Amino acid sequence: MVDAPVPVEAAPQSRRRARNTRARRDSRAGVLLVSPTVIVVVVMVVVPVLWALILSFQRIRLLQLRRLDILGGDYTLRNYDLLLGSSDFVAAARTTLVYSVFGTTGAIVLGLIAALLVRRSFRGRGLVRGILLLPYVAPVVAIAFVWQVLLSPQLGFVNAVGTDVLGWDSPIPFLSQEEGTITVFGLSIGVPTALLMVILFESWKSFPFAFLFLLARLQAVPADLEEAARVDGATPTQVFRHIILPQLMGVIALIAVLRFIWTFNAFDEIYLLTGGGAGTEVLATQVYSFLQARNDVGASAAVAMFMAGVLAVLLLVYLKFFGERDRQP
Amino acid sequence: MRRNRWSRYHIEVAALRVLRPLGIAFFVLITLFPFYYMVLLSMREVSEILESPGQIFIGLGDVTTAAYERVLKPTDEGGEGFVRFIVNSALLGLGTVVATLAVSILGAYAVSRLEFFGKRTVHFLFLAVYLFPPILLAIPLFVAFSKMGLRGELWVLVIVYVAQTLPLCVYMLRNYFDTVPVSLEDAAEVDGATRLQVIRKVTLPLAVPAIAATGLFTFMIAWNEFLFALLFLVEERNNWTVSLGVQQLTEIETPATTLMAGSVILTIPIIVLFLFAERLMTEGLTRGAEKG
Numbered sequence: 308m309v310d311a312p313v314p315v316e317a318a319p320q321s322r323r324r325a326r327n328t329r330a331r332r333d334s335r336a337g338v339l340l341v342s343p344t345v346i347v348v349v350v351m352v353v354v355p356v357l358w359a360l361i362l363s364f365q366r367i368r369l370l371q372l373r374r375l376d377i378l379g380g381d382y383t384l385r386n387y388d389l390l391l392g393s394s395d396f397v398a399a400a401r402t403t404l405v406y407s408v409f410g411t412t413g414a415i416v417l418g419l420i421a422a423l424l425v426r427r428s429f430r431g432r433g434l435v436r437g438i439l440l441l442p443y444v445a446p447v448v449a450i451a452f453v454w455q456v457l458l459s460p461q462l463g464f465v466n467a468v469g470t471d472v473l474g475w476d477s478p479i480p481f482l483s484q485e486e487g488t489i490t491v492f493g494l495s496i497g498v499p500t501a502l503l504m505v506i507l508f509e510s511w512k513s514f515p516f517a518f519l520f521l522l523a524r525l526q527a528v529p530a531d532l533e534e535a536a537r538v539d540g541a542t543p544t545q546v547f548r549h550i551i552l553p554q555l556m557g558v559i560a561l562i563a564v565l566r567f568i569w570t571f572n573a574f575d576e577i578y579l580l581t582g583g584g585a586g587t588e589v590l591a592t593q594v595y596s597f598l599q600a601r602n603d604v605g606a607s608a609a610v611a612m613f614m615a616g617v618l619a620v621l622l623l624v625y626l627k628f629f630g631e632r633d634r635q636p
Numbered sequence: 637m638r639r640n641r642w643s644r645y646h647i648e649v650a651a652l653r654v655l656r657p658l659g660i661a662f663f664v665l666i667t668l669f670p671f672y673y674m675v676l677l678s679m680r681e682v683s684e685i686l687e688s689p690g691q692i693f694i695g696l697g698d699v700t701t702a703a704y705e706r707v708l709k710p711t712d713e714g715g716e717g718f719v720r721f722i723v724n725s726a727l728l729g730l731g732t733v734v735a736t737l738a739v740s741i742l743g744a745y746a747v748s749r750l751e752f753f754g755k756r757t758v759h760f761l762f763l764a765v766y767l768f769p770p771i772l773l774a775i776p777l778f779v780a781f782s783k784m785g786l787r788g789e790l791w792v793l794v795i796v797y798v799a800q801t802l803p804l805c806v807y808m809l810r811n812y813f814d815t816v817p818v819s820l821e822d823a824a825e826v827d828g829a830t831r832l833q834v835i836r837k838v839t840l841p842l843a844v845p846a847i848a849a850t851g852l853f854t855f856m857i858a859w860n861e862f863l864f865a866l867l868f869l870v871e872e873r874n875n876w877t878v879s880l881g882v883q884q885l886t887e888i889e890t891p892a893t894t895l896m897a898g899s900v901i902l903t904i905p906i907i908v909l910f911l912f913a914e915r916l917m918t919e920g921l922t923r924g925a926e927k928g
Binding site: 330332333334335336337338339340341343344345347348349350351352353354355356358359362367420421424425429433435436437438439440441442444445446447448449450452453454456457459461462463464466467468471472511519540542543544568571572574575579591594595598599604607608611612614615618622 | 644645648649652656659660663664666667668670671673674677682685686688689690692738739740742743745746747749750751752753754755758761762764765767768769770771772773774775776777778779780795796798799802803806831856859860862863867878879882883886892895896899900902903906907910911914915918
């Protein structure tokens with residue numbers, strides 16, 4: 308592509324026409340190039356979601372699938388009625404909210420502390436940064452089972468240390484105990500043990516996500532502002548509070564929204580750790596058990612649509628407050 | 637300004653000087669320990685673990701590879717047949733990478749470079765996919781593929797994974813394309829190259845690192861994926877992925893050592909890939925995030 312002589316003739320009119328054809332050609336090329344992506348997303352996501360909406364208004368059991376016709380059938384509110392009157396559903400919705408709020412908060416707090424610690428360079432910083440990302444990239448199945456074994460009453464390391472070193476009376480079944488009591492200074496406090504464990508797991512597994520993005524943002528905080536504050540006698544905590552934190556708020560808000568949504572949607576973690584037992588049943592695991600154990604497609608679709616509805620509302624609120632950010636996915 | 641030796645400033649600075657390395661050590665410990673524990677347990681005898689569950693160092697003489705033999709041996713020799721699952725996971729991962737890249741390179745290029753009708757709608761569509769509960773998609777896809785009798789097929793899962801990974805890939809690649817100067821392409825176009833030639837000869841060679849990073853991400857997502865593998869493949873043992881194979885170990889009575897050996901086999905490829913390409917991948921992901 309080196310030497311082709313470029314014809315430079317520039318009557319204004321033909322140039323305008325050239326620009327027009329160019330725009331039209333670009334537009335056609337754009338549609339053409341983006342169409343495989345759009346087709347995959349429409350066929351595999353948009354249509355299924357719409358169909359799930361329809362399913363949620365039908366009474367369908369998995370065993371009847373062969374006789375099922377796609378759009379026909381009687382429409383009924385039975386699935387939604389069933390849910391709203393079900394204490395299991397309300398409990399799962401509550402647990403999902405608690406799990407998402409605390410899981411997200413835990414991940415962000417851990418991620419922020421880690422990012423502040425690793426911010427300035429030291430020997431081995433690159434390695435430490437890589438290590439801290441491992442919980443996020445490792446297969447969820449593997450790390451969930453490691454935690455399960457770690458917390459196991461019979462052969463788990465945590466209970467071994469607890470009984471041998473910390474003087475616990477008996478091992479704690481962390482993942483199957485719905486409610487335990489902690490006694491502090493003679494005061495007994497009820498603790499939802501298993502729920503607390505899955506929240507801890509979620510925070511541990513997801514803090515690297517917050518860490519990575521906060522570290523990237525911290526790197527872009529201009530040094531002169533901090534320097535000026537220090538010269539004026541600001542202590543490190545004051546610098547953090549008044550100079551660094553305000554600049555991080557945008558990223559923190561974005562991470563919070565993303566993490567909340569993903570934690571809200573999470574199925575793997577809870578299914579693998581507790582199977583949804585001991586007070587850890589969330590909406591996602593309930594969808595699965597309706598679908599698999601109870602063969603009730605309609606009810607499972609109704610729970611899933613409820614989840615999508617909640618997320619849609621949250622997203623609208625977020626977009627209203629923070630405006631549309633073109634740069635984000 | 638004069639500072640007293642015991643002023644708040646000095647106390648804080650001194651405290652941080654001590655707390656910072658401690659904090660870093662703490663984080664390294666809590667992230668690494670579960671992985672270390674996984675490897676450790678996979679190489680011990682079950683009876684020994686039950687006897688001394690708190691022991692976290694073992695002598696070389698006590699190391700046993702029995703759990704790995706059991707996991708990897710084919711089922712007709714009394715093993716769990718994980719070699720087969722490794723092949724399945726690898727095929728599934730590679731298929732997903734190739735298909736996703738082919739589709740997302742074109743899509744990302746279009747979104748980055750060209751003005752076309754419906755561009756904003758496409759953006760919105762991507763956002764929606766990324767944030768929808770996967771479990772919501774699982775229901776209609778499960779029903780549809782069951783009805784078609786295709787549910788246990790690996791290639792069906794490839795299509796599902798492509799749909800799941802496309803938004804992230806388009807996002808990462810578009811961020812990269814945005815940094816490649818348009819002038820390079822204009823020059824090629826003036827020389828008479830068509831749009832596809834421009835992409836192939838000019839843009840793609842420049843984007844190789846970004847494409848590699850995106851491909852690695854896709855592979856890792858496909859390798860790690862659990863929900864759809866569980867829903868679609870559980871009745872087809874021959875098509876199980878490593879993730880599903882490990883989880884199914886818990887459905888039968890399996891010693892913790894075998895479970896940990898399976899987990900190690902599941903984790904190693906991911907850690908190797910990640911350590912090998914960490915910088916490449918994290919830069920691709922956070923590019924653009926610096927602006928807040």
